[in-house]
Amino acid sequence: MAKVTILVVDDAPFIRDLVKKALRSLFPGLQIEEAVNGRKAQQLLSRQRFDLILCDWEMPEMSGLELLQWFRAQPESAKTPFIMVTSRGDKENVIEAIQSGVSDYIPKPFSNDQLSAKVKKALQRTGKLEQLMGRQPQASGPTAQDSIANLMGGRPAPAAPAAPVTKAAAPSAAQAFAKPAATEPPAASQPVKGQAQLRLAGEQFPCVIKTLSLRDALVVVRRGERLPQVFESGVLDLEQEGDKSVARINAYVHAVAALEVNVDCEWLKVTLKFVDQDPQKLDYLSRLIASGSAQRHYSPGA
Numbered sequence: 001m002a003k004v005t006i007l008v009v010d011d012a013p014f015i016r017d018l019v020k021k022a023l024r025s026l027f028p029g030l031q032i033e034e035a036v037n038g039r040k041a042q043q044l045l046s047r048q049r050f051d052l053i054l055c056d057w058e059m060p061e062m063s064g065l066e067l068l069q070w071f072r073a074q075p076e077s078a079k080t081p082f083i084m085v086t087s088r089g090d091k092e093n094v095i096e097a098i099q100s101g102v103s104d105y106i107p108k109p110f111s112n113d114q115l116s117a118k119v120k121k122a123l124q125r126t127g128k129l130e131q132l133m134g135r136q137p138q139a140s141g142p143t144a145q146d147s148i149a150n151l152m153g154g155r156p157a158p159a160a161p162a163a164p165v166t167k168a169a170a171p172s173a174a175q176a177f178a179k180p181a182a183t184e185p186p187a188a189s190q191p192v193k194g195q196a197q198l199r200l201a202g203e204q205f206p207c208v209i210k211t212l213s214l215r216d217a218l219v220v221v222r223r224g225e226r227l228p229q230v231f232e233s234g235v236l237d238l239e240q241e242g243d244k245s246v247a248r249i250n251a252y253v254h255a256v257a258a259l260e261v262n263v264d265c266e267w268l269k270v271t272l273k274f275v276d277q278d279p280q281k282l283d284y285l286s287r288l289i290a291s292g293s294a295q296r297h298y299s300p301g302a
Contacts, residue, residue, distance in 0.1 A: 004123065004132045005031040005049075009041040009064065010056040010085070012250050014275035015108075018233055019054060019085070022112045023119065027132055036277075038062025045071060050080065051128045052119065054106075057086035057093075058248075060278055065100060072101035081122035085110070087199075087235045087248040108250060109234045111201040197237040198270070200228060200253075207270070209238075214285050217251070217272045220259060228253045228270050236272060238288060247284040250276050 006023065010016045016034050023030055033050070035041035039061040041053075053071070057064040064084055071077050081103040088094075094105065106118050123129035198205040198219060203226055207219040217236060221228070228234075236249045251272040259267035276282070 003031055004029070004051045004128050005033065006052045006054060006119075007033050007035065007041060007044060007050040008054050009035045009038065009059070009067065011037050011059045011277040012056070012275035014252055015056070015085075015233065015250060019115065022115050026112075026116050026119070029132060038064060038067035041067055042070060045074070051126065052122050053080065053082045054085050054119075055082065057084055057088050058278055058281075060280075065097065068097070068102055069100050079126060081126060083118060083122060087250070109199055109201045109232070114201070196239070198228075198234055198272070199237065200232055200234040207236075210269075212285070212289055214282055214289070215274055216254065217249075217274070219270050219272065220267050221270055223266055223268050227268070228256050230254070230256060233275075234272070236274075238284070245284070247281050247288075249274050249281055249285070 004027075008016050008019050008023075010019070013036075016036075020032050020034065023032060033044060033048075035044055037059040038055075041055065042062060044050075045053075055064040055067060062070075064086065068082055068084075071080075071082060078101075082101065083104045083106060084097055084102050085106045085108060087108040097105065104118055104122060106114060120129055123132065194209050196207055196209055196219065198207045198221060203224075205221040205224075205228070207221045210218040210220060212218075219236070230253050232253045234251055234253060236251050237246060238249060239246045251274045253270060254273045255269075255271040257269045258265040259269050274285075
């Protein structure tokens with residue numbers, strides 16, 4: 001069996017572990033390396049060749065887009081599949097990634113089936129899937145860069161704010177994430193009234209924020225046919241009241257409980273643990289916690 005190597009790039013250890021576990025269960029012979037940000041990945045790519053790169057977009061030191069642009073400028077890198085794994089699903093960012101040479105896109109949060117399908121598709125195009133499985137290569141199909149529809153798997157871009165951190169008056173992302181006044185960020189969870197959006201694989205849950213810290217959040221969601229699952233990865237979209245900037249915080253479900261003590265309880269309490277290490281997102285969380293209020297809407301029990 002030929003050796004096939006994949007590089008997983010993400011600043012969140014939980015996401016890297018999730019991807020590695022899923023890939024190893026699908027492809028036992030797969031060789032997996034990891035990098036904590038774009039800069040570390042750049043160092044690995046400078047001295048080693050990989051058959052596939054799975055990369056987050058928002059990372060400290062060097063973003064996934066910057067890594068992609070650098071990588072495509074290197075000799076003999078044009079045919080190496082480079083897949084973005086990110087919560088940036090709006091059309092503008094997809095187009096920017098296509099223009100920079102991205103091969104495909106996996107939206108966060110993702111299921112194992114979504115990850116498996118994208119990885120198989122990428123490896124099959126280069127003949128590496130057949131090598132990994134011990135089969136003869138087959139003719140490759142059309143490239144993912146043929147159109148935006150191909151990149152998004154034939155589906156429209158998921159509903160989301162225009163950018164993960166943008167201003168209505170269009171200042172830079174650095175300005176949008178400007179550090180707050182010199183105050184010590186709160187360590188414990190603080191009450192933060194307001195509403196956010198919890199995105200789990202295949203579903204969106206409007207939610208009410210009850211408490212928020214730099215490490216976790218307690219939110220309330222309406223009970224539906226599908227319940228959030230413990231250890232399920234997700235994205236919490238947060239918007240500060242009176243501010244048009246939005247932060248998309250990667251997290252996983254730590255606990256799920258009924259809001260009321262009865263069988264037909266309509267609302268659930270969901271505890272989320274944040275996995276992002278990005279200083280910009282932590283700065284945003286600090287400001288949101290300090291203000292004590294996210295974008296307010298009607299909410300149960302508020």
